């Protein structure tokens with residue numbers, strides 16, 4: 001119960017409404033529990049903390065980057081717990097203050113080695129994060145702390161330096177900002193997914209009314225598909241690092257803050273008001289050179305690669321050339337002054353290399369966003385445009401199934417559009433143009449409801465007792481595994497109280513979860529430790545599966561079986577009346593909302609037992625349609641209906 005409360009509290013701090021709305025959060029826990037950001041002493045006595053400890057882990061995420069296209073990324077993520085992760089693409093924008101003693105701990109929860117290279121900051125050579133040259137790579141299950149004193153204020157960059165030709169486009173990239181030292185400089189240290197910076201630093205407030213962190217990436221979908229397509233780390237390594245030819249990297253998805261148009265309009269709109277100065281911090285984390293064009297506006301280039309330009313060197317342009325890894329800071333002046341700004345409206349901002357304003361070659365797409373004046377932002381948060389954006393929110397458009405022009409201009413209908421043209425070779429012979437790659441459909445969720453439903457109730461009055469010692473860590477893995485439990489087969493008698501003594505020998509978090517048992521049993525760790533907890537077995541012969549609740553750990557070997565008595569097939573309650581594949585299996589649930597992520601159409605809920613389906617637990621669920629989340633707030637109590645077949649919540653009633 002304490003664990004569940006903790007989980008809920010963590011989650012509230014990790015994301016929730018504040019995060020979804022502003023992307024600006026302080027990931028601190030009020031309870032002294034280790035969390036992603038810890039602030040220490042005020043060393044210079046100016047009213048703000050100058051010791052900053054940040055813990056990042058590595059999470060594999062799947063993101064819908066534009067309608068219908070799902071891309072797999074690896075990201076540095078604020079260290080999380082349980083099902084609750086604030087992992088987003090790109091990795092979070094990190095903000096520290098000049099003079100801060102910064103400690104960034106990389107906890108490698110992933111199945112490959114990684115490091116963090118700090119690009120642009122002043123730091124000792126041994127903190128440069130280059131495997132072999134300055135440190136061994138941080139292997140799965142290990143941790144490494146990068147320590148430096150934030151010295152040179154400006155817009156910097158951090159990324160993984162292990163096999164960077166693959167790990168950088170996989171998403172292990174983020175912006176790192178060193179803010180100039182000022183008294184009482186309080187601001188959010190991590191901005192998951194980058195974007196609008198809602199709490200300006202003292203120095204930024206001296207000159208600017210708004211600020212944005214803009215991270216551009218280019219993705220070759222053929223690469224990012226690989227880790228999602230295979231389950232053995234050895235095969236993933238071979239295909240990503242030895243078969244995939246990174247010199248043939250052909251980007252076909254172009255992202256601003258992890259989204260392509262039209263989702264950029266929803267998640268990375270540049271909202272402005274008249275007569276403002278807006279600071280745009282731009283990082284090109286892709287491999288291409290981009291040409292950033294600001295329609296209607298002529299920003300002033302104030303900084304290159306984090307360093308200020310002298311007043312004479314500051315240039316005003318409408319296209320800015322930004323090479324790989326480079327940063328530019330722009331001062332965007334708004335309103336109508338007939339020099340820097342043309343007046344209110346919805347003004348596009350995009351890479352002017354035309355092929356990049358498409359999604360796998362269908363335009364419009366890519367990193368297009370819009371400098372949008374407040375009065376031009378509609379009630380749905382999208383810019384008010386001259387006609388309609390609706391067609392671009394239809395996945396069929398980007399599958400190439402909808403003509404890009406209105407069929408009426410050819411005096412035809414959608415049905416008669418492809419009337420069956422000639423198969424004869426065209427004039428000049430057959431074409432050999434490159435055809436588009438298909439869109440990637442969503443992959444099944446690893447942390448499925450199937451893997452977490454109730455299969456047996458604990459016995460009420462235990463008749464015996466036993467103690468079982470379990471260890472967890474990379475060292476217990478066998479061929480083709482990365483993480484494992486030891487032992488991986490546990491035995492107990494029916495209706496017996498079992499005390500688990502679990503030792504986590506890795507430097508990263510693990511959980512031992514026995515989800516089929518009601519009440520559910522979980523032991524969770526953030527690092528090396530030993531914990532003890534008890535559960536009671538069901539009063540019958542049955543076999544229950546257990547696993548690490550960190551999704552990729554389960555997949556990479558960290559699971560086992562608890563054989564009770566003679567053991568036996570686990571039959572879920574629901575299977576008793578489940579028939580056919582088409583029939584809906586509806587269950588009613590009730591609980592308190594922990595966090596809402598409208599952009600992913602998901603919420604995290606601390607729910608009671610869902611009769612016939614799930615034990616009481618904190619879990620993240622897909623919600624369809626997303627509009628059901630409209631008025632759902634963290635802390636609110638709701639009833640919900642879940643379709644177990646689709647693993648989706650299909651109705652929500654707010655109780656209070």
Ligand SMILES: [Cu+2]
Pocket residue numbers: 483509510511548549550553554558
């Ligand atoms: Cu684990």
